[in-house]
Amino acid sequence: xxxxxxxxxxxxxxxxxxxxxxxxxxxxxxxxxxxxxxxxxxxxxxxxxxxxxxxxxxxxxxxxxxxxxxxxxxxxxxxxxxxxxxxxxxxxxxxxxxxxxxxxxxxxxxxxxxxxxxxxxxxxxxxxxxxxxxxxxxxxxxxxxxxxxxxxxxxxxxxxxxxxxxxxxxxxxxxxxxxxxxxxxxxxxxxxxxxxxxxxxxxxxxxxxxxxxxxxxxxxxxxxxxxxxxxxxxxxxxxxxxxxxxxxxxxxxxxxxxxxxxxxxxxxx
Numbered sequence: 001x002x003x004x005x006x007x008x009x010x011x012x013x014x015x016x017x018x019x020x021x022x023x024x025x026x027x028x029x030x031x032x033x034x035x036x037x038x039x040x041x042x043x044x045x046x047x048x049x050x051x052x053x054x055x056x057x058x059x060x061x062x063x064x065x066x067x068x069x070x071x072x073x074x075x076x077x078x079x080x081x082x083x084x085x086x087x088x089x090x091x092x093x094x095x096x097x098x099x100x101x102x103x104x105x106x107x108x109x110x111x112x113x114x115x116x117x118x119x120x121x122x123x124x125x126x127x128x129x130x131x132x133x134x135x136x137x138x139x140x141x142x143x144x145x146x147x148x149x150x151x152x153x154x155x156x157x158x159x160x161x162x163x164x165x166x167x168x169x170x171x172x173x174x175x176x177x178x179x180x181x182x183x184x185x186x187x188x189x190x191x192x193x194x195x196x197x198x199x200x201x202x203x204x205x206x207x208x209x210x211x212x213x214x215x216x217x218x219x220x221x222x223x224x225x226x227x228x229x230x231x232x233x234x235x236x237x238x239x240x241x242x243x244x245x246x247x248x249x250x251x252x253x254x255x256x257x258x259x260x261x262x263x264x265x266x267x268x269x
Contacts, residue, residue: 001125013106038075042115042117042177042182043117043182043186044067044107044109044116044117044118044119044151045119047137047149048149048151049149049151050147050148050240051146051147051149052109052110052112052147052148053109053110053111053144053146053147053149053163054103054107054108054110054144054145054170055104055107055108055110055141055144055145055167055172055211056107056112056140056145056159057106057107057108057141057143057172057174057176057234058106058126058176059116059132059137059141060125060128060129060132063104063105063120063125064103064104064180064183065101065102065103066081066082066101066102066103066104066134066183066261067082067099067100067101067102067105067267068080068081068082068099068100068101069081069082069090069091069094069097069098069099070097071090071094071097071190071194073194077114078193078194079186080187080190080191080194081183081184081186081187082099083187086240088258089191089196093196098162100118100121100122101122102121103119103120103125104117104118104119104120104179104182104183105117105118105128105227106118106173106177106179106222107147107172108167108172108178110144110171113164115174115176115177117177117179117182118147118268120158121123121158123155123157124157124158124159124160127158127159127160127208128160131160132207135162139162141167141172142166143162143163143164143165143166143167143174144162144163144165144166144167145160145161145162145163146160146163147160148160148161158224229232
């Protein structure tokens with residue numbers, strides 16, 4: 001009995017032959033630390049004391065600016081990009097919640113070896129604008145920066161120190177992701193986390209409108225067909241009634257000997 005139980009448990013695993021987790025040990029301290037430095041999503045989130053070496057990939061004129069609402073929750077805040085007064089769910093539900101302006105600044109982050117987007121508040125944007133005005137476009141995009149988060153004051157601030165190290169062509173030519181799409185996905189995700197979106201509302205509104213129009217057209221066609229069918233049925237019934245009335249009239253007019261002709265009329269029917 002014990003053997004049978006073992007066989008059942010092995011079948012219930014349902015894993016392909018040879019499939020097992022790949023593990024590793026050893027390595028230098030820096031190598032181990034680098035494995036646990038997750039690059040995460042496309043947006044660069046900085047914790048207290050974080051410092052990165054970065055290269056700017058766009059000038060201020062190219063930065064994507066947008067408004068964003070901060071929704072207080074028990075576990076902190078949910079940040080929802082504003083879709084505008086006509087469609088923004090935050091403005092409809094919490095009219096007093098004012099949106100703040102942010103800029104999505106693409107950077108090549110040397111520590112993570114990838115492109116990240118820094119969601120820059122007003123203070124950080126102003127600091128970078130000062131640097132840009134001082135060194136102009138050439139010095140802004142061709143030199144590396146030390147980018148730090150400062151928590152020493154009551155408010156979190158971000159500091160940028162321009163270095164003499166040049167940005168290589170490989171990093172300078174890094175592809176910038178679709179920022180508009182990322183901002184819209186951020187809005188959808190946080191609205192969904194707030195429980196303000198149903199599954200149906202995540203679909204394109206255009207598709208819903210098209211389906212409604214198709215349904216309306218189908219209903220109209222059904223109504224027309226029903227009306228036509230009703231009219232046809234009425235016409236058939238009227239014709240049958242007329243034929244019956246005609247038959248009764250003919251039978252009354254026919255002599256008694258020729259009543260057999262009524263059979264032929266039934267055949268014609």
